[in-house]
Amino acid sequence: MSLPTGSMKDRNCMITGASNGIGKEVAHQLAAQGATLYLVCRNKERGENALKEIKEKSGNDKLTLLLADLSDQAAVKKLAEDFLATGEPLHVLVNNAGIFNLKFEKSVDGIEKVYATNHLAYFILTEMLLPRIKESAPSRIVNVTSRGHKWAKSIYPLSEAFFDGFEAYGGTKLSNILYTRNLSRKLQGTGVTVNCTHPGDIETGLARNNTGWPSMILGMLKPYFSSVETGAESTVHLAASQDVLHTSGEYFVGTRVKRSSAPSYDLGLGSELRELSLKMTGLSDSAN
Ligand SMILES: NC(=O)c1ccc[n+]([C@@H]2O[C@H](COP(=O)([O-])OP(=O)(O)OC[C@H]3O[C@@H](n4cnc5c(N)ncnc54)[C@H](OP(=O)(O)O)[C@@H]3O)[C@@H](O)[C@H]2O)c1
Numbered sequence: 001m002s003l004p005t006g007s008m009k010d011r012n013c014m015i016t017g018a019s020n021g022i023g024k025e026v027a028h029q030l031a032a033q034g035a036t037l038y039l040v041c042r043n044k045e046r047g048e049n050a051l052k053e054i055k056e057k058s059g060n061d062k063l064t065l066l067l068a069d070l071s072d073q074a075a076v077k078k079l080a081e082d083f084l085a086t087g088e089p090l091h092v093l094v095n096n097a098g099i100f101n102l103k104f105e106k107s108v109d110g111i112e113k114v115y116a117t118n119h120l121a122y123f124i125l126t127e128m129l130l131p132r133i134k135e136s137a138p139s140r141i142v143n144v145t146s147r148g149h150k151w152a153k154s155i156y157p158l159s160e161a162f163f164d165g166f167e168a169y170g171g172t173k174l175s176n177i178l179y180t181r182n183l184s185r186k187l188q189g190t191g192v193t194v195n196c197t198h199p200g201d202i203e204t205g206l207a208r209n210n211t212g213w214p215s216m217i218l219g220m221l222k223p224y225f226s227s228v229e230t231g232a233e234s235t236v237h238l239a240a241s242q243d244v245l246h247t248s249g250e251y252f253v254g255t256r257v258k259r260s261s262a263p264s265y266d267l268g269l270g271s272e273l274r275e276l277s278l279k280m281t282g283l284s285d286s287a288n
Helices: 021-032 044-058 073-086 113-135 147-151 165-186 213-224 228-240 267-281
Strands: 012-016 036-041 063-067 092-095 139-144 192-198 251-253
Touching: 012 021, 012 113, 021 036, 021 044, 021 092, 021 228, 036 044, 044 063, 063 073, 073 113, 092 113, 092 228, 113 139, 113 165, 113 192, 113 267, 139 165, 139 228, 147 165, 165 192, 165 267, 192 228, 228 251
Parallel strands: 012 036, 012 092, 036 063, 092 139, 139 192, 192 251
Antiparallel strands: none
């Protein structure tokens, strides 16, 4: 269960992908609880519209728009550096921004774009903000993953020749869980928790980059999808509820801890992912 209105009023929260879907609804709900929000969006107009809507509905004007294309490593690093330069504490980081592509696309860094957005951006932002998140303890990191992690066959980015959209998405969502568990072990005793969540099957814009049969199938499945309010429930719970104050390294569906796939518990694979991510981003291991 989440806290009542006003209970987050001394908490600074950063939410990525706050211009649409689950991230925007999480922002609505945390704003209603009085939190100070840093909303990360890639598009200025969509970001400003979201901020306006959230301010009007919640009456909370402690909202700041931060612009960054999270598929671009330099932009993610600048976002983290700019936030650190403000000197503000950070009590909650919600890594939520994500994409699902059926066609292979490269980021500006030449990396498969789903991998760059869904995994490497979570990794860079978290690792760079970690010193501040630790200073701000008790604090929390929430990684939005998916039950689609079960489609994964690898934690490495797929090449164009062997690209499969479901496998690529699944690999990044498995990476979200492996990273959560790897980081949670490193953060023991720091007062920082890190959990991940599958938000449910939610009607959002996630597959809007794709045309043809996937859009048709999604259209047919719409009646079976839940609302964004339901989709935000688990993330808001992990960000705000006293019930999970000391819970870390877990995979949630709704407000319950659930079993994820067998590979997602593989600590060796988690360490391999950390090494790979450090190499691909040029970061040093700040959590050690
Ligand atoms: N919907 C579901 O059924 C479902 C199920 C399981 C997991 N999830 C996870 O939930 C999370 C949110 O997805 P959603 O369903 O809410 O999708 P969505 O409606 O498409 O929202 C995604 C958000 O991420 C932002 N974003 C995408 N690429 C970005 C980039 N390069 N830089 C900055 N922001 C970027 C989008 O910005 P724009 O507004 O500019 O596009 C949007 O605000 C994702 O991690 C997804 O994997 C969703």
